[in-house]
Amino acid sequence: MFYVQQHRPLGLGHAVLCAADFIDDQPFAVVLPDEVFDPGVNFLGEMVETFEAEGVSVVAGMEVPHEEISRYGAVAAEDLEAEPLxxxxxxxxxxxxxxxxxxxIVGRYVLDHAVLALLAKLEPGALGEIQLTDALDLLAREGRLIGKLYHGRRWDAGNKQGFLRANFDLxxxxxxxxxxVAGLLGRPGA
Structure with missing residues (x-):
């Protein structure tokens, strides 16, 4: 396993580009650490199997409450009940x-190396960031992106409350x- 460090926060797409020399022409996974999935489920392994069976890039999708969708990348699909999407x-x-x-889109990606060429051509957005979602949208419009729906437990640890909830629950x-944990929760004011 290899990892690289992104020295300046210039978007998830830029972070993936930072790893281009390690990726070369191999498929690769992107796993966002602030999205915590049930540790008893090997969902990333299932995504790899889907990638191998379908031969195209795969993103993890999950239905979220409507009022939360603006915090994520959202999927437009032919049939939201289909597997894969x-x-x-x-x-x-x-x-x-x-x-x-x-x-x-909930923080798990199994990608074909072709996404690197798309990322390299993208212009930074308004905040100076290169977004992975923009490159994936191009793949989707070419029919080279599918989704695998996750139905298990998941915690959004990208905020204080979600981080605490994930740690306490697990x-x-x-x-x-x-x-x-029981003792901490039983304390007055805890």
Whole structure:
């Protein structure tokens, strides 16, 4: 396993480009650490199997409450019940009234190396960032991107409340930590 460091926050697409020399012409996974999936489910392994079976890039999708979709990239697909999802396009953090669906992209990607060439051609957006979603949208419009729906437990640890919830929930399931969690939750003011 290799990792690279992005020295300046210039977007997820830029972060992927930072790893281009390691990727070469191989498929690769992008796993966002602030999206915590149920550790008892090997969903990334399932995504790799889907990639190998279909031969195109795969993103993890999950239905979220409508009021939350503007925090994520949203999926427009031919049939939101299909497996895998045949994605037509992606919209990064759409306004609620413009979201094509309530299926969000949730931080797991298994990608063909071809996405690197698309990322290299993208112009930075308004915030000076290169967005992975923009390159994936191009793949989707060419029929080279599908989605795999995740139905398990997931925590958005990208905010303080989600980070705490993930830690408490998962610690409470461990025999060695459950008593500590119970004690913390039982304290007045905790």
């Amino acid at each position: 045949r994605i037509r396009s992606l919209v990064e953090k759409p306004p609620l009234d413009e979201a094509p669906s309530d299926v969000a 610690a409470a399931e461990r025999p060695d930590l459950a008593p500590t």
